[in-house]
Amino acid sequence: MNEIIRAPKGVPDYAQNDGVEFLAIRNLLESEITSAGYQYIELPIYEDTNLYVRGVGESTDVVSKEMFTFNDRGDRSITLRPEGTAGVMRAVIEHGLDRGQLPVKLWYAGPFFRAERPQAGRYRQLQQIGIEAIGAEDPALDAEVIAIAYKGYKNVGLQNFTLKLTSLGCSVCRPPYRLKLQEFLSNLKLDEATQNRAKINPLRVLDDKREEVQNQLESAPLQVDHLCKECEDHYSEVRKFLKMHNVQWVEAPRMVRGLDYYTRTTFEFDHPLLGAQSGIGGGGRYDGLMAQLGGQNLSGIGFGLGVDRTLLAARAEGLDIGDKSVADVYLIPLGEAAKELAVTTISSLRDSAIRADMAFGDRGLKGAMKAADKLAAKTVVVIGDGELESQKFSIKRMADGKTIESSIADLSSNIKKLIEEK
Numbered sequence: 001m002n003e004i005i006r007a008p009k010g011v012p013d014y015a016q017n018d019g020v021e022f023l024a025i026r027n028l029l030e031s032e033i034t035s036a037g038y039q040y041i042e043l044p045i046y047e048d049t050n051l052y053v054r055g056v057g058e059s060t061d062v063v064s065k066e067m068f069t070f071n072d073r074g075d076r077s078i079t080l081r082p083e084g085t086a087g088v089m090r091a092v093i094e095h096g097l098d099r100g101q102l103p104v105k106l107w108y109a110g111p112f113f114r115a116e117r118p119q120a121g122r123y124r125q126l127q128q129i130g131i132e133a134i135g136a137e138d139p140a141l142d143a144e145v146i147a148i149a150y151k152g153y154k155n156v157g158l159q160n161f162t163l164k165l166t167s168l169g170c171s172v173c174r175p176p177y178r179l180k181l182q183e184f185l186s187n188l189k190l191d192e193a194t195q196n197r198a199k200i201n202p203l204r205v206l207d208d209k210r211e212e213v214q215n216q217l218e219s220a221p222l223q224v225d226h227l228c229k230e231c232e233d234h235y236s237e238v239r240k241f242l243k244m245h246n247v248q249w250v251e252a253p254r255m256v257r258g259l260d261y262y263t264r265t266t267f268e269f270d271h272p273l274l275g276a277q278s279g280i281g282g283g284g285r286y287d288g289l290m291a292q293l294g295g296q297n298l299s300g301i302g303f304g305l306g307v308d309r310t311l312l313a314a315r316a317e318g319l320d321i322g323d324k325s326v327a328d329v330y331l332i333p334l335g336e337a338a339k340e341l342a343v344t345t346i347s348s349l350r351d352s353a354i355r356a357d358m359a360f361g362d363r364g365l366k367g368a369m370k371a372a373d374k375l376a377a378k379t380v381v382v383i384g385d386g387e388l389e390s391q392k393f394s395i396k397r398m399a400d401g402k403t404i405e406s407s408i409a410d411l412s413s414n415i416k417k418l419i420e421e422k
């Protein structure tokens with residue numbers, strides 16, 4: 001026998017019940033997004049490598065260590081998308097989507113790729129659903145974006161997540177704060193690698209998980225205490241509007257995001273039952289990104305929600321997710337004439353919005369009933385010689401065995417009745 005081929009390392013499959021749950025989670029998150037006026041955008045899975053180098057930031061882990069980058073046959077460097085914001089911005093600039101009504105509100109979903117060390121909840125192909133709202137600096141928009149994610153998780157049924165919120169300042173107040181932080185860090189006892197990090201990206205040091213580092217950071221200056229007047233006003237307005245959306249959050253002044261483009265309002269959703277990979281979603285403003293990528297100087301804000309991790313969180317909370325039943329009715333034909341009737345019948349049942357399936361492969365009654373069970377069919381109709389002769393068909397509800405008799409003509413209404421009665 002030939003050796004089997006496995007999926008690449010760190011790349012999950014979602015099959016059968018896992019597939020049902022995955023799709024249900026994504027749909028629940030999506031319904032919040034589409035109820036708020038966001039339009040779907042389908043984006044390329046790979047882009048010019050420069051898009052991420054310039055857009056996400058060369059010194060980030062994502063760009064410096066985690067990208068799947070290779071040369072195409074024309075020797076151009078391309079990269080499997082590690083995140084969605086840069087690609088959306090590229091499309092907005094390239095197609096002039098920012099020349100009409102503002103803000104442009106877009107959503108997307110699909111796989112992203114990061115060459116991280118795989119572990120529970122950390123994959124090399126990860127799935128996100130995200131939104132980007134471009135071209136309005138209005139704090140009410142920040143609150144809307146955050147509220148959509150918050151309500152999306154509530155829609156899924158999650159109870160235990162935390163929204164962490166802060167402001168990272170802007171091109172006016174960040175540089176002087178950064179200097180202040182660097183000065184503070186230069187007086188600490190840090191190893192060489194951390195000292196180097198403090199020079200390149202001092203904010204990242206605030207996020208260092210090691211106790212000996214954290215102990216020294218207690219009196220570190222924080223960006224929220226060094227915001228300019230505009231950023232401070234913006235942040236207090238965001239909080240005001242968040243209250244109107246009934247969103248609860250905790251202030252997280254030491255939060256650091258893994259991507260360089262963030263400015264002002266920044267947030268993350270954490271789930272305490274997920275261990276080390278607790279971030280189920282995150283986002284924020286990126287007011288300099290469009291100009292950085294050669295477009296006009298418009299602001300933007302958005303989020304990316306991790307569908308894989310949201311599913312893990314839902315499971316950790318013991319939620320029953322998605323309808324595992326594949327069919328409303330499963331027809332079991334016994335014999336050639338019965339099979340012809342079954343094929344005609346599933347076709348017309350499907351036309352009347354009943355999810356109908358049948359036993360293929362001329363299997364016997366026992367095997368077919370087992371299949372109906374596996375598919376969690378809600379009802380079963382057996383078609384044998386007796387039924388063909390009498391033209392009376394029994395619809396059996398699988399949950400409790402209740403049976404009703406029906407003609408073929410009334411099959412669809414009787415199936416609906418039996419399902420809805422439960």
Ligand code: HAM
Pocket residue numbers: 082083084085114116121122123124125126127128130131132258259279280281282283284285301302303304305306307308309
């Ligand atoms: P991010 O925080 O890098 O943000 O990713 C968003 C979410 O994707 C994370 O919170 C996490 O749930 C999920 N995720 C990331 N990496 C992995 C992984 N290796 N395995 C499983 N799940 C993962 C962004 O990507 C930004 N583009 C979000 C954004 C949109 N900001 C503004 N607009």
